[in-house]
Amino acid sequence: MTNTTAVSIRRSVAATINGKEAIVPEGSTILEACRNIGTEIPTLCYLENLTPVNTCRVCMVELEGSRTLVPACSRKVEQGMVIETESDRVHKSRKMILELLASSVDLSIVSTELNRYMEKYQVDRERFGPLAPPSEQGQRENTKAGHHHTSNGAFASTVAVPTKIDNEQYIRDYSRCVLCYKCVEACGTDAQNTFAIAVAGRGFEAHISTEFDVALPESACVYCGNCVAVCPTGALMPKTEYELRQSNQWDESRQSVTRTICPYCGVGCNLEIHVQDNKIVKVTSPIDHDVTSGMLCVKGRFGFEFING
Amino acid sequence: MLKGIHNGAKLLVVDPRKTTSAQWADTWIGLDVGTDIALANTVAREIIHAGLINTEFVNRSTSGFKEYAASVEPFTLEEGERLTGVDANLIRQLAHSYALADRAQLCWTLGITEHHNGTDNVFALINLALLTGHVGRYGSGIVPLRGQNNVQGGGDMGALPNKLPGFQDIENDEVARVRFETKWGTSIPAKRGWHLSQMFDAMERGELRTLYVIGENPAQSEADSGHAVKLLQELEHLVVQDIFLTKTAELATVVLPASANWVEADGTVTSSERRVQRVRRALDPPGNARNDLEIICDLAIRMGHDWGHPSAEEVWDELRSLSPMHAGMSYKRLEELGGIQWPCIDENDPGSQFLHGRLWKDPVEGPLAPFTPVEFVPPLDELSDEFPIRLTTGRRLDSFNTGVQSGGYTSPLRKPETLNLSPTDIAKYGLSEGEVVTITSRRASIQAPVVADTTLRPGLAFMTFHFPDQVDTNLLTIDAWDPKSGTAEFKATAIRIDKLAEQSTFPINQTKVEALT
Numbered sequence: 001m002t003n004t005t006a007v008s009i010r011r012s013v014a015a016t017i018n019g020k021e022a023i024v025p026e027g028s029t030i031l032e033a034c035r036n037i038g039t040e041i042p043t044l045c046y047l048e049n050l051t052p053v054n055t056c057r058v059c060m061v062e063l064e065g066s067r068t069l070v071p072a073c074s075r076k077v078e079q080g081m082v083i084e085t086e087s088d089r090v091h092k093s094r095k096m097i098l099e100l101l102a103s104s105v106d107l108s109i110v111s112t113e114l115n116r117y118m119e120k121y122q123v124d125r126e127r128f129g130p131l132a133p134p135s136e137q138g139q140r141e142n143t144k145a146g147h148h149h150t151s152n153g154a155f156a157s158t159v160a161v162p163t164k165i166d167n168e169q170y171i172r173d174y175s176r177c178v179l180c181y182k183c184v185e186a187c188g189t190d191a192q193n194t195f196a197i198a199v200a201g202r203g204f205e206a207h208i209s210t211e212f213d214v215a216l217p218e219s220a221c222v223y224c225g226n227c228v229a230v231c232p233t234g235a236l237m238p239k240t241e242y243e244l245r246q247s248n249q250w251d252e253s254r255q256s257v258t259r260t261i262c263p264y265c266g267v268g269c270n271l272e273i274h275v276q277d278n279k280i281v282k283v284t285s286p287i288d289h290d291v292t293s294g295m296l297c298v299k300g301r302f303g304f305e306f307i308n309g
Numbered sequence: 310m311l312k313g314i315h316n317g318a319k320l321l322v323v324d325p326r327k328t329t330s331a332q333w334a335d336t337w338i339g340l341d342v343g344t345d346i347a348l349a350n351t352v353a354r355e356i357i358h359a360g361l362i363n364t365e366f367v368n369r370s371t372s373g374f375k376e377y378a379a380s381v382e383p384f385t386l387e388e389g390e391r392l393t394g395v396d397a398n399l400i401r402q403l404a405h406s407y408a409l410a411d412r413a414q415l416c417w418t419l420g421i422t423e424h425h426n427g428t429d430n431v432f433a434l435i436n437l438a439l440l441t442g443h444v445g446r447y448g449s450g451i452v453p454l455r456g457q458n459n460v461q462g463g464g465d466m467g468a469l470p471n472k473l474p475g476f477q478d479i480e481n482d483e484v485a486r487v488r489f490e491t492k493w494g495t496s497i498p499a500k501r502g503w504h505l506s507q508m509f510d511a512m513e514r515g516e517l518r519t520l521y522v523i524g525e526n527p528a529q530s531e532a533d534s535g536h537a538v539k540l541l542q543e544l545e546h547l548v549v550q551d552i553f554l555t556k557t558a559e560l561a562t563v564v565l566p567a568s569a570n571w572v573e574a575d576g577t578v579t580s581s582e583r584r585v586q587r588v589r590r591a592l593d594p595p596g597n598a599r600n601d602l603e604i605i606c607d608l609a610i611r612m613g614h615d616w617g618h619p620s621a622e623e624v625w626d627e628l629r630s631l632s633p634m635h636a637g638m639s640y641k642r643l644e645e646l647g648g649i650q651w652p653c654i655d656e657n658d659p660g661s662q663f664l665h666g667r668l669w670k671d672p673v674e675g676p677l678a679p680f681t682p683v684e685f686v687p688p689l690d691e692l693s694d695e696f697p698i699r700l701t702t703g704r705r706l707d708s709f710n711t712g713v714q715s716g717g718y719t720s721p722l723r724k725p726e727t728l729n730l731s732p733t734d735i736a737k738y739g740l741s742e743g744e745v746v747t748i749t750s751r752r753a754s755i756q757a758p759v760v761a762d763t764t765l766r767p768g769l770a771f772m773t774f775h776f777p778d779q780v781d782t783n784l785l786t787i788d789a790w791d792p793k794s795g796t797a798e799f800k801a802t803a804i805r806i807d808k809l810a811e812q813s814t815f816p817i818n819q820t821k822v823e824a825l826t
């Protein structure tokens with residue numbers, strides 16, 4: 001939404017997507033090209049204000065001449081590409097990925113969009129058997145590389161772990177984590193440059209961790225909550241929202257969302273104030289606003305209690 | 310800035326403390342507190358002597374270069390090193406990096422302005438921008454970073470003693486003044502008022518007997534706050550309009566509970582980059598708290614002027630009709646464009662990303678930009694054998710000013726107030742971490758625990774003023790103020806540290822500061 005910016009002129013490239021011609025500026029991704037012509041591509045780890053990391057593989061599409069499917073979120077369009085986004089192979093791949101996630105991760109708080117994809121691709125959550133009981137606190141984090149015990153097939157292994165509540169601002173429920181890396185990116189060079197979290201462990205034991213898995217107050221975390229803002233599954237959640245959900249009082253149908261400006265410093269960050277019963281229950285920031293592209297600091301995101309009294 | 314660094318920009322940080330920004334910098338230049346002019350003048354002399362000035366820009370767009378060049382001539386690199394404590398090679402590096410850069414910005418905050426000569430500090434930086442032509446072009450410029458969401462907007466709206474809204478001069482711009490008089494149906498005295506520091510002086514002289522304070526907490530935010538409180542107490546009538554019962558409100562004759570403008574009322578604020586943006590009402594204010602606009606209009610009625618009860622948009626539209634630089638900013642356009650940067654003179658104007666582009670026009674539009682030679686005068690609160698340590702004050706990430714707003718939430722980062730010292734000084738004075746000491750300036754004594762801080766150089770101490778109810782740092786600071794801006798010298802206090810006879814049970818483990826409400 002910048003009102004005056006220097007515009008660089010780029011060459012156009014043309015590709016064929018599902019038989020339709022798409023002409024986009026050079027450097028555009030397949031995802032951008034698809035969105036331009038109204039072709040829907042499901043995404044999970046992609047966000048406009050982060051660098052694509054290609055971890056979730058939900059956006060894979062078929063590219064003529066390519067041995068494997070390619071990630072639409074990061075693969076750049078080249079002149080003459082022929083792309084299929086809804087082929088049997090693509091459908092099968094998306095169904096499998098969503099089933100692997102749904103069988104191991106708690107996906108009960110996800111966007112209506114993701115729920116729609118699960119229906120569209122006929123995801124069977126129990127395809128790999130009934131879900132295993134949650135592991136003990138610390139068990140997953142402490143499993144050494146190569147020490148993973150495969151399930152005996154009677155149940156499907158899950159990433160379920162107890163919720164981490166170690167500060168007053170946000171909780172971490174890694175039972176809901178799909179390892180999309182968005183939080184790691186927001187904490188790193190894409191936004192906050194704090195580097196408090198990273199992916200630790202390997203294979204099924206891979207998980208998001210602070211340095212040496214210390215509690216957040218002992219970590220480098222500065223509580224900007226930008227990780228919370230980008231989390232697509234509710235694994236990271238403001239404590240205000242978590243507590244209301246725990247007591248069954250969280251009700252988005254009774255909430256209003258109003259855009260305003262942060263009351264603290266002079267940067268002019270845009271805030272979206274989520275209000276329920278005349279109380280602020282959550283603060284977010286619109287990613288399409290160019291002052292901070294959805295990112296905030298601790299004061300803007302969590303410093304509203306003086307209004308609630 | 311970090312985005313810029315990732316894109317390959319070079320960052321040089323000039324700060325007495327090795328702040329987080331300094332830790333990201335290519336070079337940290339740790340100067341002595343209050344020696345900014347000496348540094349800037351040394352940089353200027355080096356740029357001139359190395360032949361790095363932007364001759365074309367200086368010749369066609371500026372005036373007074375000769376006098377300026379003469380004024381910086383005594384500031385050799387060696388003299389600069391002696392005055393600022395910065396290695397001459399570093400000063401040279403700073404001068405060359407800045408002058409040779411394709412585009413460069415000078416960004417600053419209160420470390421430049423909260424001095425007895427804050428305005429001269431700013432002039433010293435403007436001179437550097439003029440010398441190198443780093444002004445008036447995309448990506449170059451001089452950038453004061455604002456510390457509050459509407460400190461820019463307050464000035465823009467005429468909350469300055471000598472300006473009408475839109476920076477129209479109340480004494481010299483008769484055309485503008487008459488425009489306001491016609492619109493408002495009243496006469497406006499063509500005489501500037503008092504700024505904050507002058508108001509306190511006028512209270513001291515007994516000339517100012519009634520004060521109406523809106524949304525400020527001078528009882529805790531003023532330098533030498535003990536003195537400020539005494540003057541507030543001696544007023545005949547003190548009205549405080551605020552969203553909190555602040556320490557200032559506790560002294561008031563009348564308290565008018567207000568709504569929080571950013572979330573309980575409609576309106577606009579203006580950010581550091583001159584971007585006017587909409588604030589919107591998201592919830593109802595508590596109890597009897599009311600919108601500032603309603604309160605002021607009701608006061609006007611009591612004083613015999615019925616302005617009705619206009620909406621925020623109606624007030625804004627009146628402002629647009631009187632302030633040319635806001636004329637093109639309708640609420641509709643502010644909404645559509647996500648804010649607009651002034652000046653925006655009509656509804657086809659996209660706003661202005663940067664100012665002073667006129668200096669690059671051929672021929673130059675308007676007056677030439679003058680160099681303003683400034684004299685280096687060190688901080689007024691001099692270091693001496695009795696007060697050998699330089700205390701500077703500042704802010705922490707998760708807190709805000711006197712803590713009235715930010716005290717309301719529990720921040721996992723928040724630590725109680727401390728006296729931060731370099732590890733060298735802690736050893737030198739025989740102190741241990743956590744030990745409570747007495748900190749004495751020429752005005753007052755307070756107590757706080759000591760903590761080691763590796764961002765500080767020996768001889769430099771640091772405190773915030775976020776927790777005045779626990780440790781009232783501003784009792785120590787000097788209320789000497791800059792005669793040009795009225796800003797007090799919060800950044801440079803001379804102190805000494807004394808060990809206590811007995812360790813008291815100071816509440817240093819207190820991690821949560823209670824909200825004042």
